[in-house]
Amino acid sequence: MxxxxxxxxxxxxxxxxxxxAPQTHGGSDWLVNPSPFHAAIATNAAAGEIILENGLVRRVIKLAPDAATVAFDNLRTGESMLRSVRAEATLELDGKRFNVGGLTGQPVQNYLNPAWLAQMKADPLAFHVAGWKTGPTEARFAWQKRRQWLSQDAPWPPPGKALTLTFDAPAEVGAVKVEVHYEIYDGLPVVAKWLTLRNDTTKPVTLNSVTVEELAFVEAESIVDGSPAAFRPSLRAFDAFSDYAFGGGMSPTADAPAIHWTNDPLYTTQVHYELATPCLLKCAPPIGPEQEIQPGGVFESFRVFELVHDSTDRERRGLATRRAYRALAPWVQENPIFMHVRSAAPDAVKAAVDQCAAVGFEMVIMTFGSGCDLENEKPEYLAEVKSLADYAQSKGVTLGGYSLLASRSIDPQDDVINPKTGKTGGARFGDSPCLGSAWGEGYFRKLRQFFEQTGCGVLENDGSYPGDVCASTNHPGHKGLQDSQWIQWKMIAGFYQWCRARGIYLNVPDWYYLSGSSKCGMGYRETDWSLPREQQEIIERQNIYDGTWEKTPSMGWMFVPLTEYQGGGAAATIEPLKDHLEHYQARLANLFGAGVMAAYRGPRLFDSPETEAVVRKWVDFYRQHRAxxxxxxxxxxxxxxxxxxxxxxxxxxxxxxxxxxxxxxxxxxxxxxxxxxxxxxxxxxxxxxxxxxxxxxxxxxxxxxxxxxxxxxxxxxxxxxxxxxxxxxx
The missing domain is CATH 2.60.40.1180 (Golgi alpha-mannosidase II)
Structure with a gap:
């Protein structure tokens, strides 16, 4: 029938x-055709302004009587998003707070009338603008492309224009200069911002805290009273994210400790009775950085990326976020097909490599529990791994391994110290090592040595640094609580960037994309793989569907335990593969059909000619339609x-x-x-x-x-x- x-x-x-398809630029929607939208930096001499613009977004900075952003416009919708002028940055130096630029005297905070600007004054105690320069965008760090895993080439850095404003310090501070940097990109409604501080005095200065960005935006909605949580972020035409990010929430908003939407105490004429409307964006670390800058030394902040939306529609907003990450972290588009081999014994690794090469897999990771030890410095061990990496390379397969960083205890001397108790414990994962401890410094030295001496090309760094603070005053890498988060973030981000410059692929279950990582979890619950196989098929597609609103397919991995995992017995297990071939094919079709790579964890990918044919079928399907x-x-x-x-x-x-x-x-x-x-x-x-x-x-x-x-x-x-x-x- x-x-x-x-x-x-x-x-x-x-x-x-x-x-x-809101207001278009010559008939073009930037999400369909970004080519008409070119970044430019222009000056308006009559108004004393510099304008960053690309047909999608415009930021206007007035230069006199001091530098301040006086317009931030959404050119797709015609919306003027800024309602009040603030300083371009704020610093706390040696215990005293300073504005960097800014204007004072705005009569009301609900909106910004350009006619008021002529009467507004510079802050006499602030750093004052002294000059500016423009140029092309520059790469944040080096990226060695792995072109065999890229279905489309990606430019680096993202093309666009850059502006630097130079500010001189007040007389009481001396020869300290601040440079505030901006970038605007071709075909992308994004503006980036960060700052550098140079100490040209003859004595050290301490940067206690820093706010890289403060923007007073028009509220997306008004509520008379109640909790600030009642305001809906999805209505904002503006998202901000930063490379100062860590944690396992696996979304850009969940893991953004430097991005704060808060109330504006100056905005006393707002509708909300408790003045709690979250309409002020502040971009600052939650603690520190508490950095001592020596004479001649330079401090560089984290970066903020500001994305302007032209719709409240979830799909369109998600596409905009995904396009931004493709441009700002293009290595996320590398998408190798990989396997997790359960044993690091040479025969087991070679068998896995042979099977991967036979069906078109491109990478083997010696998984957790396999016996792979990236911290092992013995020359004979490193030589053994090098021989395996060379063997894999001869087959067109990249080899690498797993290393657990956080969520384990080393010892009381090297673990993070809880500032509330003065003892270990209380970290995000209970006990975790401090990266600024002697152990932490040794950990990164050992990992660099491992990759330099073995030629391995992938690191799965589980439990990456989750943002723990540490109150120890005895660790060699940091002085105390206030600088502990900044130092640890700089260490992990610097290591990932070292890997990126060497073409080492990074699986990291945390939001480190902008610091160089390639992939994090798509978002799943490991115990689900103990459910009956038929249920796993449905839940897997739910995970993919939910995980790709803000991530591209290549940004997230899934998991396929081929042997029993987290329990469930025979009903949950795929092995023997040939006995559950329809289910195995369903899993392959789910994943390759989504362009999402999974950790196929087991001793083998196939156990019969029929199984091999099914695996090859879906690998071939993906490779044929890879782009x-x-x-x-x-x-x-x-x-x-x-x-x-x-x-x-x-x-x-x-x-x-x-x-x-x-x-x-x-x-x-x-x-x-x-x-x-x-x-x-x-x-x-x-x-x-x-x-x-x-x-x-x-x-x-x-x-x-x-x-x-x-x-x-x-x-x-x-x-x-x-x-x-x-x-x-x-």
């Missing part, structure tokens, strides 16, 4: 697409076990500009007429669709860029269709 036909229109998405599968995901329907689910990869820069994956969890085949949102493929009139069986179909697109398509999905199976141009594009 023919399966029932159900018209399941993704109409909510289709309707929203009409809102996804589009590595591209951003449009979310169609979340898996719920009740009907079809799926997603659509889009990339208007590719000939194959879309690829949709559809999954059927039901025990019978289904047929659905779906409304496919193709706006972000860049197609406008027609699309050509090639189905899994090779058949071709021409689709007519509606005004919203969507088209209806009939999809047949086998029982407990999946299907896909590829999209290419059938007419003109944006």
């Amino acid at each position: 023919k399966p029932p036909c159900r018209v399941t229109a993704v109409r909510a998405i289709g309707a929203l697409l009409l809102l996804w 589009i599968l590595d591209s951003d995901i449009i979310h169609l329907r979340r898996a719920d076990g009740r009907d079809w689910d799926g997603w659509l990869h889009v990339n208007p820069q590719l000939p194959e500009c879309g690829l949709a994956m559809f999954y059927n969890p039901l025990p019978e085949p289904i047929e659905r007429r779906l409304r496919l949102p193709l706006y972000f493929t860049g197609l406008t009139d027609r699309a050509s669709v090639r189905r899994e069986n090779g058949s071709l179909q021409k689709l007519q697109l509606g005004r919203d860029g969507a088209a209806e398509v009939m999809v047949r999905i086998p029982a407990r199976g999946r299907t896909w269709l590829a999209v290419s141009a059938g007419g003109r594009t944006h």
Whole structure:
């Protein structure tokens, strides 16, 4: 009997697409065609202003009577986002607070009338602007590209323009100079900001605290009273994120300790009765940095990246975030296919390498519990690992290993000291080592030695530095509590950047992308892999769907324990692989169909010719469509076990500009007429669709860029269709 036909229109998405094309620049939407949007820095001599602009966002800095941002405009919506003038930065030097630039005398804080600027005054106690220069953007650190894992080349640094303002200190401070740096990028509604401080005096100065950015924004909504938590961040047209990030929340907002949306005490005419509207952005470390800068020395702050949104739609905002990370941390687009081998014994590693090479996997990681020890300095051990790395390289496979950093105790002398108790314990993971301890300094020396002497090319650094402070005054790397977080962050970020310069791939389950890491967890619960296999298939697709709103497919890994893991017995276990081949294929199809790599953890990838053929089939599928599968995901329907689910990869820069994956969890085949949102493929009139069986179909697109398509999905199976141009594009 023919399966029932159900018209399941993704109409909510289709309707929203009409809102996804706000004010355009010559007919272009930057998420479809960013090429018209070029960064520029101009001066307005009559107004005494410098203007950073790229057709998407504009930041205006007035230079007299002192430097201050007087406009921050969303050029896509026409919105003026700034309501009040603040200092360009604030410093606490040797216990005294100073503004860097800024203007005073604004009569009311609800809005900023440009006519008021002529009457506003410089702060006489502040650092005052003394000069400025412009130039191209510069790389934050070196990146050795691994082109075999990049489906599309990515420029580094992101092209754009840079501005530096120089400020002189007040007379009481002496010859201390501050440079405030800005970058604006081509085709991206992002402005970056950071500062450097140079001590040209004859004695040390201590930077106790620093605020890199303070912007008083127009509130996105007004609430009369109640908790600040009632305000909705998703309504803001502005997101800020920073490379000063750590933690395992696996989202840019959860792991952003330097980004603070707070109330504005100057804004006494706001609607909220307790004056608690979170409409003031402050970008500062929660503690410190408490850095002593020697004569001739230079301090460089963390960086803030400011992303302007043109919509409150979740998909469009997520796409903007993903595009920003592709540009600002382009190494996240490296997406090697990898395996976790359970044993680091030479025979086991070679067997895993041979199987990976046979089916097209590109990387082997000697996993946790394998016996791999990156801290082992014995020459014979390093020589053994080097021989294995050389063997893997001869097969076209990169070898590396796992190392646990935090969430373990070393000893009372080297663990972080709780400032509340003066003892160990109370860290984010209970007990953790301090990176500024003697052990911590030795840890990084040993890891550098391991990679230099073995030639390994991947590090999985579990339990990375989570932001713990340390009250010890005996550790060689830091002086006490106030500088402990800054020093530890600098150590871990510096190490990751050292790896990035050498092409060492980094799996780090924390938000260190902007400091050089490649991939973190997509977001899953390990105990779920003890559930029955059929349930794992659904939950895996839920994890992928949920994890790709703000991450690209290549930014997150999933997990496929091939042997029993966290319990569950035979019902949860894939081994023997040949006995559970349909389930194994479902997992491969879920992951490769999403462009998401997983840690396939076990002794082998296949145990029969049939199993090998299935693994090779999905690896070949991914490699054939690698560029589009590595591209951003449009979310169609979340898996719920009740009907079809799926997603659509889009990339208007590719000939194959879309690829949709559809999954059927039901025990019978289904047929659905779906409304496919193709706006972000860049197609406008027609699309050509090639189905899994090779058949071709021409689709007519509606005004919203969507088209209806009939999809047949086998029982407990999946299907896909590829999209290419059938007419003109944006």
